[in-house]
Amino acid sequence: MNHAEKIMTDASGWLEVGRIEDIPPLGARVVRTPDGDIAVFRNAEDEIFALRDKCPHKGGPLSQGIVHGRRVACPLHDWKIHLDSGEAVAPDEGCAARYPVRVEDGFIRLSLTPDEGCADR
């Protein structure tokens, strides 16, 4: 990883971004990186998800959308995106890359390497 020196990741590559309470329930915050924004979502069940902050439709910032269940509605044209897979809800097609994320003792840790499988990373 290019920015390894500057980024405070632990040995296995996890970056601590903040606490669960830093994100409002049914909301999202952005992690700003040189490779673009990552949206970190919190749903009503306190599940945390991380996706590239770019809607597969026309690049809308998903972090600004309305979160419901395990979905977010894009703020620009209301596509719905599955938070757990990054896939658009059918019949729309496309995906936002998903980033591994873990929660331990209320701390959110993120990997800056997106999962494979989504063409637009």
Added chain:
Amino acid sequence: MKEKLVLIGNGMAGVRALEELLKLAPEQYDISVFGGEPYGNYNRIMLSPVLAGEKTVEQIMLNDEQWYADNGIRLFKGKWVECVDRARRVVQASDGTTAEYDRLIIATGSNPFIVPLPGKDLEGVITFRDIADVDAMLSACTAPGGKAIVIGGGLLGLEAANGLNKQGMDVTVVHLMDTLMERQLDKPAGALLKASLEEKGLKFLMQAQTEAILGTDKVSGVRFKDGLEVPAELVVMAVGIRPNFKLAEQIGLHCERGVVVTDTMQTYDPRIYAVGECVQHRGQTYGLVAPLFEQAKVCANHLAHIGIARYEGSVTSTKLKVTGIDLFSAGDFTGDDSTQALVLQDPGRGLYKKVVLKDNRIQGAVMYGDTIDGTWYFELMRDGTDVSGFRDSLLFGQAHLGDSGHGDDNRVAAMADTAEICGCNGVCKGQIVDTIIREKLFTLEDVRVHTKASSSCGSCTGLVEALLAHTVGGDYSLSPAKKPLCGCTEHNHDEIRAGIRDNVLTTIPAVRQFFEWKTPDGCSKCRPALNYYLLCQWPGDYQDDNQSRFINERAHANIQKDASYSVIPRMWGGSTTPQELRAIADVAEKYAVRMVHVTGGQRLALYGLSKEQLPKIWGDLNQAGLVSGHAYGKALRTVKTCVGREWCRFGTQDSTALGIELEKMTWGSWTPHKFKMAASGCPRNCAEATIKDFGVVCVDSGYELHVGGNGGVKVRATDLLCHVETSEQVLEYCAAFMQLYREEAHYLERTAPWIERVGLSYIKDKVVNDEAGRNALVQRFHYAQQFAQDDPWAARAQGAEAHEFTPIKQVS
């Protein structure tokens, strides 16, 4: 062990119920289907185009056998169910096949009615109901010029006659009455229809009573009461249908004119459901698919144990599927002493329209030649809208009210595949048609979801509906008696608002729980609506739910396509000062604003700002006394004014000061949709007050108050509410009108469609005629304003909700 579900009748309603069920609970049942016909499930409506040679049987299949296999459904095709043992819960077909059930759906459709004439059983006498009938008709028209007689000049008969005619037969339609389709058409429309069909080569024998069908073993002709004999080698009986409830009756279920069902589609045996044409619900039977699909949805909801849906009956409308003929009818169009008919007739263009009104509400409509407004009339009829406000232009159609989209370019059939239908999303006709066919779509909602057409501004809705009707046949325009707020609930806007008020529901979760929402957190459609309804109902107490607001209202700025934001401060009544302009200029320079734009609402907008910059910019603007213009909200927007009496040689009153006062009174208020105002100093109306939600036109004797205007997708000029004498009264009526709108309109319904829905006279009754009521509205408005007039920018400039404007982490 899964529960067992058996469906008897593999037709349009029954299989639709299964499709709906699979969407809700795909794993719940082990499903078996018995169908008398030897096919999968097909679109019966499209038999007419098949007969006419415009489609093939393959093209009208809705679900082929693979579909049943893919969904784990056992299909017993070509097997008639002969008995049901309700005690042991077993279904048995004529060949001995049996299946056990926990739940049973009866969807046995209808039988064609056969007139008990001598000769009715001869070979060559055919009904028009299924693929076998179409095959029989097609094999009868081998020699061109062969003679066919169709008994029955109704919808089915005419479609059959048209098909046979297109296949090259010499067709005579025999009708007992003096008007074709007399149940759907009045005499003038019937006459126009007859003329166009005659032009296509059909012959008619009107008021003709058939006495016998002639022939020894094959049909050779028909004899009438008056002795006339007409030769024919094919006779089609299309005189009507009878609900097929033989089986239901035989197994002891209560039947009258159909199998009697409740609002949950259950028969008198609660394990047995019934849907489709075989059903009688609240005394009604139906013979069109739209209501049957609605029944199917309700049935599936209960089978899936969700148990909240109710079928409350449908209003239906009719279209005839004969290519090149445009005809529409709905409701009761005959009328009586208590009704009035509006008629538009242009024989030169083959045009006829009749709308029947009772107490200024549409009772029925018949149209011939131009049917693009059918859906509009139908909706007005279903909603019981008072049309007195636009009665004088009603017959000219909705486009006449103004439409920046498509005007009256309404010949969808003739449009090229590349013609753009939806201007917002760039969707062409060909794309829509292909998707409808490929995805087997039936409703406008489905087409919106799959193609995006008509899902943005909505001005092309009529065209999309016309395409849908054209592609799948018939008319699927919304038939449910009520439209739910969104897919998360069965309840509509009005019910939810009343529930919030009457049951003192004060939070979004409480509303969802009370109304048994189907989804845990709602969706992007219902959450903002509920947030608004609660805010409006409990202005002092409700805790606004930021996460249920659209981004613009959450961030108090307007999101742009590149995720930047725009900032538009208020410029009271469109007036400003050098000091304000300097402050805006300074901000624009300091933050390297990418564009400064004069908006269509008489103020200045700053474009291309990042979210993090917003609180700082707001702070700077606040310093100069500039506050949020709410250009991002479903809220009071702008009050446009002209310079009025102070400067203009024609001005009659001080429209500028009045506009500023109006804006000072109303700013900050949240409304169902955005709310715009204007005040013009004289009837020259330079502030365009007559296309605003609330507009004031100053006149020498005082002020004319106008309401319900709209300059957007569909231009609508205002209706005149009343004339008042003083500027205090203007403020008073404005507050009352706005509060009525706030309390009663549906979320995302602007004043224009709201007024068209409830009627201008209703608004006048509440705002003008009822003084006590008006005062109460005004009071409630001002009470709510106490909590609303608080510049949202100020708090955020001082650090409120910082999480909204900053990244959680910055990685460099």
